[in-house]
Amino acid sequence: MNSYAIQIEQVEKSYGSFPVLKGVTGTVKTGEVFAVIGTSGCGKSTLLRCLNRLEIINSGKIIINGISLEGANLDYHQLRQLRSNVGMVFQQFNLFPHLTVLENLTLAPQQVLGRSKAESQERAHFYLQQVGLAEKAKAYPEQLSGGQKQRVRSPVVYAWSLKLCCSTNRPVLLTQS
Numbered sequence: 110m111n112s113y114a115i116q117i118e119q120v121e122k123s124y125g126s127f128p129v130l131k132g133v134t135g136t137v138k139t140g141e142v143f144a145v146i147g148t149s150g151c152g153k154s155t156l157l158r159c160l161n162r163l164e165i166i167n168s169g170k171i172i173i174n175g176i177s178l179e180g181a182n183l184d185y186h187q188l189r190q191l192r193s194n195v196g197m198v199f200q201q202f203n204l205f206p207h208l209t210v211l212e213n214l215t216l217a218p219q220q221v222l223g224r225s226k227a228e229s230q231e232r233a234h235f236y237l238q239q240v241g242l243a244e245k246a247k248a249y250p251e252q253l254s255g256g257q258k259q260r261v262r263s264p265v266v267y268a269w270s271l272k273l274c275c276s277t278n279r280p281v282l283l284t285q286s
Contacts, residue, residue, distance in 0.1 A: 113172075114139045115160065120169035122155055129155045133169070161195050162188060193221060204250040210237070210261055211246040237261075 115137040122130040129152040137143050145153045158164040159171060162178050171178040176191050183191070204213045214237070215229035224232075237243045240260045245253060253261070 112138050114141070114174055116170070116172040117156075118170040120156070120159065120171060121167045122152070122159060122164060123167055130159070130166070162191060204258065204261060206250050209247050209249055210242065210253070213250070213261070 113136045115135075117133055117135050120130050120133040121128070133152075133156060145156060147153050155164060159166050159178070160173060162183065166178070169179075173191060173195055176183075176187060178191075204210070205216070208216065211230060211233055214233035215226065218224040218229045218232070219226060234243065234246060237246055242257060242260055245257060250258060
């Protein structure tokens, strides 16, 4: 067993005749942090979307924690396994407006990972404290500043205990859970 969390080999992705990713290759070891840097429109977000199988590559190979993302034939259980360990935090991270910050942070761990409400809330409170938002747990998104909304993204990663988190405006973070 190798120590790579991500393996990317000669990945190609295009939209119609417009090539976005051309021969992308690289590896990331477990526990390593890396950033995808480039000019606007160079394919950074597309690559990150491919890592969570939100986009299907045209050719090449992507392996995430031993799961190959080649071809279009991942079954439901494989996708669920992948997505229970790999999360996307988009640049425009939209909280559900009808849920409090705490409810936004605990919904997915309960629904996807089967965590108890108490465990999810305990984790969320801990990480909200870490980013200076403990007093905002019962606030609704409309009651937060733009910066506070952005800071809610970090607890999402930790509340889920993701092994891999792909962010469109921060480095990709690999955590040990």
